[in-house]
Amino acid sequence: MPSVTDDEIAVDPADYARAEINASLKPKQKIGFFREMIRIRRFEQTSLKYYNQGMMGGFLHLYIGQEAVAVGTVSLLGKNDHVITAYRDHGHALAVGMGMNECMAELFGKATGCSRGKGGSMHFFAPDKNYWGGHGIVGGQTPLGLGLAYGLKYKGLKGCALCFMGDGAVNQGAYHESLNLAALWKLPVVYIIENNKYSMGTTLERSSAMRNCLAERADGYGIVWDIANGEDLYEVRAKTASAMRRAHDQSLPTVLEVDTYRYYGHSVADANTKKYRSPEEIERHKNHHDPIRLWKKRLIDECVFTEAEADAIDEAAKEEADTAAQFAIDSDTPAPETIFEDVYWEVDNKTDAGSTGKHFFGD
Amino acid sequence: MPLITYRKALNDALAEEISRDENVVIIGEEVAQYNGAYKVTEGLWQRFGDKRVVDAPISEAGFIGMGIGASMLGIRPVMELMFWSFAYVAWDQIIDNAGQVRYMSGGLINCPIVIRGPANGGTSVGATHSHTPENFIANTPGLKVVCPATAYDAKGLMKSAIRDNDPVCVMENTLLYGESWEVPEEEYLIPLGVADIKRKGTDVSLIAHGRAVITALKAAEILAAEHDIHAEVLDLRSIRPLDEEAILNSVRKTHRAVLVDENKPFCGVSAQIAATIQEKAFDDLDAPVQRVCALDAPAIYSPALENLQLPTVSRIIEKVLQIR
Numbered sequence: 001m002p003s004v005t006d007d008e009i010a011v012d013p014a015d016y017a018r019a020e021i022n023a024s025l026k027p028k029q030k031i032g033f034f035r036e037m038i039r040i041r042r043f044e045q046t047s048l049k050y051y052n053q054g055m056m057g058g059f060l061h062l063y064i065g066q067e068a069v070a071v072g073t074v075s076l077l078g079k080n081d082h083v084i085t086a087y088r089d090h091g092h093a094l095a096v097g098m099g100m101n102e103c104m105a106e107l108f109g110k111a112t113g114c115s116r117g118k119g120g121s122m123h124f125f126a127p128d129k130n131y132w133g134g135h136g137i138v139g140g141q142t143p144l145g146l147g148l149a150y151g152l153k154y155k156g157l158k159g160c161a162l163c164f165m166g167d168g169a170v171n172q173g174a175y176h177e178s179l180n181l182a183a184l185w186k187l188p189v190v191y192i193i194e195n196n197k198y199s200m201g202t203t204l205e206r207s208s209a210m211r212n213c214l215a216e217r218a219d220g221y222g223i224v225w226d227i228a229n230g231e232d233l234y235e236v237r238a239k240t241a242s243a244m245r246r247a248h249d250q251s252l253p254t255v256l257e258v259d260t261y262r263y264y265g266h267s268v269a270d271a272n273t274k275k276y277r278s279p280e281e282i283e284r285h286k287n288h289h290d291p292i293r294l295w296k297k298r299l300i301d302e303c304v305f306t307e308a309e310a311d312a313i314d315e316a317a318k319e320e321a322d323t324a325a326q327f328a329i330d331s332d333t334p335a336p337e338t339i340f341e342d343v344y345w346e347v348d349n350k351t352d353a354g355s356t357g358k359h360f361f362g363d
Numbered sequence: 364m365p366l367i368t369y370r371k372a373l374n375d376a377l378a379e380e381i382s383r384d385e386n387v388v389i390i391g392e393e394v395a396q397y398n399g400a401y402k403v404t405e406g407l408w409q410r411f412g413d414k415r416v417v418d419a420p421i422s423e424a425g426f427i428g429m430g431i432g433a434s435m436l437g438i439r440p441v442m443e444l445m446f447w448s449f450a451y452v453a454w455d456q457i458i459d460n461a462g463q464v465r466y467m468s469g470g471l472i473n474c475p476i477v478i479r480g481p482a483n484g485g486t487s488v489g490a491t492h493s494h495t496p497e498n499f500i501a502n503t504p505g506l507k508v509v510c511p512a513t514a515y516d517a518k519g520l521m522k523s524a525i526r527d528n529d530p531v532c533v534m535e536n537t538l539l540y541g542e543s544w545e546v547p548e549e550e551y552l553i554p555l556g557v558a559d560i561k562r563k564g565t566d567v568s569l570i571a572h573g574r575a576v577i578t579a580l581k582a583a584e585i586l587a588a589e590h591d592i593h594a595e596v597l598d599l600r601s602i603r604p605l606d607e608e609a610i611l612n613s614v615r616k617t618h619r620a621v622l623v624d625e626n627k628p629f630c631g632v633s634a635q636i637a638a639t640i641q642e643k644a645f646d647d648l649d650a651p652v653q654r655v656c657a658l659d660a661p662a663i664y665s666p667a668l669e670n671l672q673l674p675t676v677s678r679i680i681e682k683v684l685q686i687r
């Protein structure tokens with residue numbers, strides 16, 4: 001049993017729409033969540049098209065199927081709340097308000113990209129939006145998320161860090177060390193395990209020893225944990241809000257495991273995607289558990305919008321993604337001399353400290 | 364001789380050693396049921412089963428350390444790192460445990476482990492995934508490191524690495540996995556610490572390891588065809604142990620050296636080679652030793668620029684022409 005009681009969320013567990021955090025939502029906000037989710041999906045589908053045409057390098061890890069997690073959680077952020085995630089980072093990036101243009105341009109490796117073409121798909125950042133990446137090493141971001149929480153507490157700010165990770169990342173030592181520190185030092189961090197059941201081609205059962213679920217491991221550290229259904233945006237919001245309250249009011253960590261699913265392979269290069277799981281399984285999720293479809297249906301049922309209005313939002317998202325792709329195509333590649341920029345702050349800022357001694361070595 | 368890929372050569376080496384020695388076990392992420400992220404272990408799980416080919420969760424410090432511990436008992440684990448870039452998660456295990464335990468036990472313990480996987484830039488996977496840590500490993504007495512440039516070398520070095528009684532790091536290259544070379548059908552080994560002249564020449568020594576050897580060979584061809592300069596290409600193959608004699612012999616013959624290195628220049632492998640040449644063959648040199656390294660910044664993602672960052676044929680030619 002999750003260590004969070006339903007009292008804390010104060011709602012009939014069957015209907016998280018009535019949770020306080022959701023009951024107060026205006027129709028405009030609910031439509032906004034739909035728009036955010038469909039924007040993520042259309043952005044990624046467009047990026048996939050160009051990736052397949054060979055216009056991008058490296059890996060492309062698609063978030064499609066998981067959109068309600070990023071949009072639901074990020075919708076709760078206040079001024080002092082921060083976000084950090086792994087390499088499957090496009091969804092969180094758009095959810096925090098990064099523009100499609102700079103994200104798409106980054107995928108194309110262009111100078112106009114959010115990281116000036118230096119990071120690529122796995123490494124999107126926007127500190128001005130409290131978004132700290134975009135990290136390629138599995139589990140590597142988990143102590144960083146803790147550090148954001150530490151920084152907030154140190155500064156006396158009422159905020160928290162949402163640190164996203166995959167179900168495979170829970171087996172890295174850095175995560176366990178982070179949990180201990182989080183509990184020991186009472187740090188306002190929320191670890192959100194996006195459990196999409198696979199780490200590359202390995203199922204949950206083949207990678208993780210556990211009693212009932214991954215979040216439950218938090219028990220060993222005395223950390224409160226919970227599980228959420230990632231196809232229901234209301235539930236994601238309700239449970240994240242409760243974790244964030246714990247962080248804000250008591251400066252305590254939470255581990256929240258969100259059940260979700262990715263439709264595409266681990267990355268686009270994953271040739272085995274239909275070998276380690278059945279096509280039926282993928283279809284079942286698309287047809288019955290798709291967070292965007294379910295949200296759309298819910299909003300139509302609630303008379304928040306009509307099918308036609310939803311379609312118009314979708315069309316606009318597609319257009320926005322196409323425009324972003326054109327922006328990326330038309331943008332310049334970074335100039336060769338920029339290779340040596342952004343390595344040292346002192347050098348970039350031409351300070352005294354940046355000019356004593358040799359910082360770069362030639363052939 | 365049949366032409367086989369670098370990937371297949373490694374696969375054959377692993378299969379042969381698993382068959383030969385019951386203590387050889389392959390462990391790593393996605394090595395068994397998925398056939399390896401880069402398919403180096405393709406078919407091995409099917410052929411040899413769960414005991415010999417083992418899928419590990421994403422816990423590099425844990426499973427690499429476990430392999431080192433098992434090797435102390437005489438198991439011969441061949442550990443796959445999906446990328447050598449992920450070795451940093453397991454760095455303490457590799458450097459402190461595999462690297463130092465023999466010394467600190469006064470020679471009572473040895474670790475016959477192989478840690479292998481790709482270590483290269485050039486595929487636009489960003490700075491976190493493009494590390495080439497052969498210089499870091501070589502900086503640690505107690506560890507060995509080899510960087511095969513061809514399928515032939517990959518197979519022979521891998522088999523020797525597995526039979527070696529010390530920890531050996533084998534650094535492969537994702538850009539070479541699909542390339543083919545002639546590989547004999549009969550069994551052979553390539554001893555660690557023996558360099559190979561990949562192209563004979565008289566005018567300048569291009570000294571390289573890993574994929575930089577391939578780049579150097581292309582440059583040598585153009586130098587011969589367009590500039591009448593006959594470059595010798597010396598492939599180090601093994602970084603530690605290092606074939607110093609081969610380096611010195613080549614430089615004594617050509618009197619000029621251009622070192623080609625996909626490492627960053629500062630304390631890169633070529634820095635050690637340059638020091639060796641000036642210490643031991645100073646009088647044989649007709650020109651300063653030159654280097655062509657990766658441009659000194661983290662690996663850039665942008666595909667347009669990343670190709671400039673690694674040593675290119677034109678940068679090599681330019682350097683050679685400067686000291687002709």
Ligand SMILES: Cc1ncc(C[n+]2csc(CCOP(=O)(O)OP(=O)(O)O)c2C)c(N)n1
Pocket residue numbers: 088136137138139165166167168169170196198199200266392421423445449452
């Ligand atoms: C330290 C490290 N080891 C291995 C990898 C290669 N790798 C990248 S993603 C991944 C699977 C991670 O799965 P999970 O945490 O479930 O996240 P998901 O991809 O499902 O979002 C692996 C093995 C890596 N990037 N970093």
Ligand SMILES: [Mg+2]
Pocket residue numbers: 166167168194195196197198199200
């Ligand atoms: Mg996963």
